[in-house]
Amino acid sequence: MELLTITFDAVGTVLIAVAALGVHHRVLHEHKIDDRVFRIMSIEQKLGILGVVLIFTSYLIKITLIA
Numbered sequence: 001m002e003l004l005t006i007t008f009d010a011v012g013t014v015l016i017a018v019a020a021l022g023v024h025h026r027v028l029h030e031h032k033i034d035d036r037v038f039r040i041m042s043i044e045q046k047l048g049i050l051g052v053v054l055i056f057t058s059y060l061i062k063i064t065l066i067a
Helices: 002-030 035-066
Strands: none
Touching (some): 002 035
């Protein structure tokens, strides 16, 4: 049961992150924003990708410790 809750938590968090990254991606490619906002959104997108990688890594560590 613990594995199921950890899995749901990780999947839910990643889905939220992917949705936010998708919005950033669309806005960045429209180029209807000024350069400062463009740079900030680019940094946020990279941090979001890093966050997803860390969530996935955490998930792998947790399921390894449970098994």
